[in-house]
Amino acid sequence: MPYAGALKVLIVDDQNSVRQMTRLSLEEFGVRNVYDSGDGASALKFAGSQPLDLIISDYNMPEMDGLALLRAVRAHPVVRRLPFILLTGRGDKELVIKAAQAGANNYLVKPFTAAALREKIEQVVGKLQ
Amino acid sequence: MTTIDDLRTTFFDECDELLVDLESNLARMEEGDADVINAVFRAVHSIKGGAGIFGYDGLVAFSHSFETVLDLMRQGALESSSAAVATLLTASDMLSDLVSSARSGAATESEGRAQCQTALERLAAGSGAGDAPHTSGSGAESFDDIAFTPVQSDHFESTERHTIIFRPAEHAFQEGRDPLEALRALGQIGEVEIAADLDGLPALPDLVVDQLHIGWRVVLETAAARDEVERVLEGLPFASIAFPDEPLPSSFSVDDKPEPGDPAPGPAPTEPPAKAGEDERANEPRGRDATQRSTARIDLEKIDRVVNIVGELVIAQAMLGQIAQGLPDESRGQIAQVLDEVLHHTRELKDSVMAMRAQPLRTVFQKMPRLVRELSLKTGKKVRLETVGEGTEVDRTIIERLSDPLTHIIRNSIDHGIESPEARIAAGKDGEGVVTLSAIHRGGRIVIEVRDDGRGIDRDKVLARARERGLAPANAALSEEEVNNLIFAPGFSTAATVSDISGRGVGMDVVRSNIQDLGGRIALHSQPGAGMTIQLALPLTLAVMDGMMVRAGEDVYVLPISAIVECLRPQRSDVHALIGTRGMLRLRGELVPLVYLAELLSAASEARELSQGVVIITESSQSGRLGLVVDDLLGHQQVVIKNIEDSYGVIPGIAAATILGDGKVAFILDADKLADLAAAGFSPVRGAASAGVFSALSH
16 A cells, blocks of 8 residues: 655656646645656656656647656666556547556646545555655 | 646646747638638637636636537638637636636636637527537436447557567678568467568668668567567577567656667558658647747746856956955965956856846737737738847836737737728828838847838927926927927827727827836937837846946945936036925036935935036936936946835835845835936926925935
């Protein structure tokens, strides 16, 4: 059972306000090690250099979108098994299918509540302590 | 501590940027470039996403309809025709309005919004692809039928993951040590993933075969505890082993992080080739524009506070200078030296703070391509807009107030200046007209020009119209320049029918007074048949101003340099008495009414003698030229503008106040209002009604 306080989460979103809101939600249920990144490329670089337990990435980003980041993570020699949750817009089933095929561990529709975020994280990494 | 309200502010700031992007990309939509359509889609999508998080449902619903249309275009199901783009441009305006009303907390429902949303929905429906109606606030949907990859390792339960970075000493081989030993030992206590770090690898000619140039990064998944892993490694002959697993000091943004000697693995052979490029890109600035890289958002209020403090500093330093003047010679020399230095630093400080408030004119210029596009559609004229110097920086208070005047000038150029394609071709010009918008710093001011290659000002037409409107006497012989300037006269319009383009309520007179309110000047050059240039010269900031210090009676006033045309000591014989005035000055054949500043502001009661005074010729948009008589000119000085309206209300003829070097407060005069005051007393037309105001002031 992972301990929320020890969980290391990377948030990837090009919108600072969304990153910070996600960070607040995570902090609400005790996740203290939260990193964030504004684009896929630096997120990938960061994930390769730091131990992480989870990536929560938006889909809609310029240059490298969330799906491309997911694929790059899954192709990465070191972090390829890193749990990955993709944030999507409402009703984009096609994208969710693509994400599942690319190896996402779950998805979450924006906007979300802290409770919904926690639920998704628990589905992926197990019940949080 | 970040609060949700702070994040809202961040969100709205982002919206502003996204809306600017949206606007500039929409103008390029018709080209059908996939990247442009994607960028437009992304901007709307991001606004929608943020709006959802912060609970602005109206904004979400509208941006959803907007996004749906863009999505269809992105997929190629809908063509980005000019009619469609026009709808999108309207939608972008509406989106911008909705963002501002969400920001101010105003109601977001309006008829225009509903209409615009219907237009978008119709556009989407027209593509045949259709879209499920947006249901805001419905519970999280779930696609239960989609199977997600379960998390492959169970390291949350029983195993731990350690990241170990090896950097064996270069001479390891020479000492008979084999790094493989370490890697094997780790492999025995758990599952390892190893990536080589090739960053230290020299170019081939520099390679020394018996030296170790590479390092490794090992991710070890093991049930063994951390100290067990350390024990395994203890026995190994490698000093430089690091566990970067320690949680980083606190939560932070990746983007803020300084490069930690770059422990990232080099591209391993198993990676797809594309990844290497992406990895490198992480070092590059994210935006298209490298200048956007390291910026901080600072509350304007904070900067304004610094501006104020710098203002106080300028004043304190001027006071110090005056005190130093009164000291005995030997100590004055020393102090003067230090004061010089202080002066230098204060000036630099002032310039740096002003630079912080400065913004490139891009935000204003970016709105113009769209305006030109709409106007050329409406008028059927072909017009191309060229912009030069949009990176030129100017104080943001000025930027905020430039948009309307520039919009109007460009409207005017296209509506009246540029000819129809047929007329242009007949005149031997290219069928496409060009409007050039340029900005440049010149002599401590910013000069903005709107130039067109149209027909120029039709002087006969202008003059006829001015006479018809009673703006020019029927028999007056006006110079070319005077005729040109008639278009700035209040109530002037040359279009026979007021088109809905230029006729949006303001005339060029309003443009001129807007520019003058900013302490700027407007000038016009026209060459019949070849085009017209309107030039705006504006101060770089509104916080500090160039002023002429003048004495009237016992008091010192500051007159903005921008209002002064010239200063002179006239001959007695040049002044002509005229009943109801304090005299008219004949200046190069023109009669200029004289006004005694001291009398006007009731600063002194005794009658003034012109022979002792100086006449300052000022010019205002309404009343034309005025000869302001003061007792003395005290010199030119930069002054810090202090608002007094908040404390004392509006004082006729006074714009603001400043603090002089001796600590005294001086009023900054408002040349336009002074002219109004004078006119109220002197003008044979208006004087009768408001003579009371003047006599109240002058006695």
